[in-house]
Amino acid sequence: MSSTKNSGLRSAQSETLEEDQEAKPPDSVALGKRLLEYLEEKGKVLSPLLILTHDFPDPDAIAAAYGLAYLVQQEFDIEARIAYRGVIGRTENKAMVKILRIPAHKLRAVDLKRYPNIALVDTQPAFQNNPWPGNRKVKIVIDQHEPVRRPLAELTLVDPQCGASCVIVAQALLMSGLKIPARLATAIAYGILSDTMDLYRAKRRDVVDAYMNILRLSDVRALARIQNPPRSKSFFVTLARCIRSAARLRWLVVAHLGQVKNPELVAQMADFLLTYDNIKWTFCTGRYKGRLYASLRAAKQDMPAGEILRDVFEDRKLAGGHQSIAGGSAPVGLDAPEEVWRAKEAALQLRLVKRLRLPAKGEFWKPFKRCA
Ligand SMILES: [Mn+2]
Incomplete structure (x- = not known):
């Protein structure tokens, strides 16, 4: 790759340009x-x-x-x-x-x-x-x-x-x-x-x-x-659960998928929900082998999704991402009772709402209720 577009300019300027390139x-x-x-x-x-x-x-x-x-x-x-x-x-x-x-x-x-x-x-x-x-x-x-x-x-x-x-x-x-x-x-x-x-x-x-x-x-x-691969039944089962459980607060859509066949489904559903119009953020969770998996997606490219999800997790090291994509998982326990899972899901959701500066007491509503 050549980058000689500034050759021939004053030397003082080219020096700063070179410095900039070093830092980049x-x-x-x-x-x-x-x-x-x-x-x-x-x-x-x-x-x-x-x-x-x-x-x-x-x-x-x-x-x-x-x-x-x-x-x-x-x-x-x-x-x-x-x-x-x-x-x-x-x-x-x-x-x-x-x-x-x-x-x-x-x-x-x-x-x-x-x-x-x-x-x-x-x-x-x-x-x-x-x-x-x-x-x-x-x-x-x-x-x-x-x-x-x-x-x-x-x-x-x-x-x-x-x-x-x-x-x-x-x-x-x-x-x-x-x-x-x-x-x-x-x-x-x-x-x-x-x-x-x-x-x-x-x-x-x-x-x-x-x-x-x-x-x-x-x-x-x-x-x-x-x-375009043929999809398994578990994909559609999860998709149905995603649509049914999706809840919206302004431009954020959240879906808690419960038990999933594999954690990738959580990311996939977060991607899919992001295609809903006028949505800026999607957040999905799913339970797999005693851990709660979470995926966060932003519609805009240059969002600090990884940073935000790390802030939302109790242990920052358990989440990460780049630009508009982030994911993570936290241990909940192989035989944790339903209430514990639900509390964990709700806690993550609330911290996300606050982190995105949405009203903490805002009411989520079900955008696809009639269809499901
Ligand atoms: Mn990659």
Whole structure:
């Protein structure tokens, strides 16, 4: 990327411009380049490498891990394994892994001991949404989330404006000169689409360029199949519950889903409710294996959703997000009685109402009552 538009200006001004550029976070091309340089320098020392995503990995996490695994194996002869804790929940994500035959594995107890080298993608050591102990150093962090504290890593590539973490990996792959197989390109294209709401949240040229370059190498029919998978009964059951329980206060819609088959459904319902017109915020919760999962979505792009959800959670470390998307989960207890769950849901809702500066005593009403 060239940025010579200011060449020839007065030197004093160009000095300040250069300073500004130093202070500005580097774009995804620069981060991709740093990844290649680091791998070049380290080489086989990084073998074998365990690539960890966050729990319940989404398409971006899966694509970033897949891309990194391919890059290190093909270009640097580093053995790699992709692992995640939790489950791959969303129907599209399952279809993605199956159709593209992505070698993503459930984390085994021995993995964290057996692998001397760790890379975290779409998450960071300090985050609670991955199996890595926050106080131990990893080799590589590739992420798009705002850090809560400086990541403990040899190489930190964090860019909160890059739309999707896999954009950084895509840039490295594109620069490496490696042949990018269609299955991998398709995974990355889908990772970018799903994390940016079909590019709606992609705000930088380098992000759109990465997508275009990758799309050219993709299997677009496979991409279409992934985006339109047959849905299970549990999806519709949850959707029905979402519509029935949705409650509205001004421009906020809240839905408590109760027990869910997988936590991804909570995020999916929050996304879906956001398409309701004149809504600025949506908030969904769901119960899964003794934890209350929560997702917060903003209709506008540049909202501090992650910050807000962290404020709403009692333990700030249990939530996080970027721009208009945030999620988190808090332990409630495997055999907690109904009242305890309800109290927890109500408490989160009330704190959110206050945090969004809505009237704390405002009456929620059911916008879809007649339809359900
Ligand atoms: Mn992501």
